[in-house]
Amino acid sequence: MNSEGQSQVRLHDFKPGNDRFLAEVMSGLRKAQKELPSKYFYDEHGSYLYERICTLDEYYIPRIEDSIMKAYIKEMAELVGPKALLIEYGSGDCKKVRILLDHLQDPVAYVPIDISGEQLLRVTQDLYSSYPTLEVLPVCADYTSSFKLPEPKRRGERIVVYFPGSTISNFDPIPAKHFLEHIAEVCESGGALLIGVDLKKDPAVLHRAYNDSQGVTSAFNLNLLHRINRELGCDFQVDSFKHYAFYNPREGRIEMHLLSLREQSVHLDNATINFAKGESIWTESSYKFNLDEFHEIAAAAGFKVERVWTDEQQWFSVQYLVAT
Ligand code: AVI
Numbered sequence: 001m002n003s004e005g006q007s008q009v010r011l012h013d014f015k016p017g018n019d020r021f022l023a024e025v026m027s028g029l030r031k032a033q034k035e036l037p038s039k040y041f042y043d044e045h046g047s048y049l050y051e052r053i054c055t056l057d058e059y060y061i062p063r064i065e066d067s068i069m070k071a072y073i074k075e076m077a078e079l080v081g082p083k084a085l086l087i088e089y090g091s092g093d094c095k096k097v098r099i100l101l102d103h104l105q106d107p108v109a110y111v112p113i114d115i116s117g118e119q120l121l122r123v124t125q126d127l128y129s130s131y132p133t134l135e136v137l138p139v140c141a142d143y144t145s146s147f148k149l150p151e152p153k154r155r156g157e158r159i160v161v162y163f164p165g166s167t168i169s170n171f172d173p174i175p176a177k178h179f180l181e182h183i184a185e186v187c188e189s190g191g192a193l194l195i196g197v198d199l200k201k202d203p204a205v206l207h208r209a210y211n212d213s214q215g216v217t218s219a220f221n222l223n224l225l226h227r228i229n230r231e232l233g234c235d236f237q238v239d240s241f242k243h244y245a246f247y248n249p250r251e252g253r254i255e256m257h258l259l260s261l262r263e264q265s266v267h268l269d270n271a272t273i274n275f276a277k278g279e280s281i282w283t284e285s286s287y288k289f290n291l292d293e294f295h296e297i298a299a300a301a302g303f304k305v306e307r308v309w310t311d312e313q314q315w316f317s318v319q320y321l322v323a324t
Helices: 018-029 044-053 061-080 098-103 117-130 173-187 203-210 216-232 291-300
Strands: 012-014 084-089 109-114 139-141 158-163 192-198 241-248 253-260 264-268 271-275 280-287 303-310 316-323
Touching (some): 018 264, 044 117, 044 216, 061 303, 061 316, 109 117, 173 291, 173 316, 203 241, 216 241, 216 280, 291 316
Parallel strands (some): 084 109
Antiparallel strands (some): 192 316, 253 280, 264 271
């Protein structure tokens, strides 16, 4: 704390510059099937829209994950054990981790990693108010890139990575395996991953979850074009695109697209990108797993599945994987 009673939060900053954003947008829009990386949904307004999605009845994931966490938190805390170093990838508003922080025995530090630096600074202050003795080491980074993790003051007994919300669903299978391999390295042998994994279910339920009646998911999807206009000086006519999400049963994934409602062109960095009427930009995949399918990916990445908790309907799972 300083003399005004404000804590001095130190952000470990690895935020990528706009050149990487531009390069990824450009290469995605040049593909035969145009695409944009879903990680760019989460600017300030996109993060706000995602938080709203998480309050919708139709979007079952946060509600069910929360109920699983509440029902089994004691078992989870026991598996994590005392003096863990807790790292969260994509920590967002840091609300989900609180149930863990409330139940873990003397965690040595908490490392939230997120792309939004402003939000990290805000939530770190809040965490200090709620957990005054906890060392919080916020890292601003694109967690799919490589960066150096900060060292906590105390040495932990083990490293436990928390990756809730089934964000792993937004990786294609090969990048998902690589990302889990990377987490297994971060955890070191004996460390663990506590992960939320969405499960296969009736496509009608999935369809409602990604086509909500209030149009929040649609606004979330379209916001990506507003962001590209604002930050990269592009000229998308956003109301000439339409949110389109469907379940692809063969691939076991929801696909979100933006459909061009007419023939049109957009300009980005001296290039012209043409759209036919009805052509789509693929903006997100959200894979739904069988337990066996996910265990295969986890094993290939160097994890042993120690415990799986699900809700009664088996719509969602929280899994404790140990790095081997
Ligand atoms: C963050 N991720 C797990 C969400 C999902 O369900 O794939 C993102 C999302 N996209 C549309 N609604 C929510």
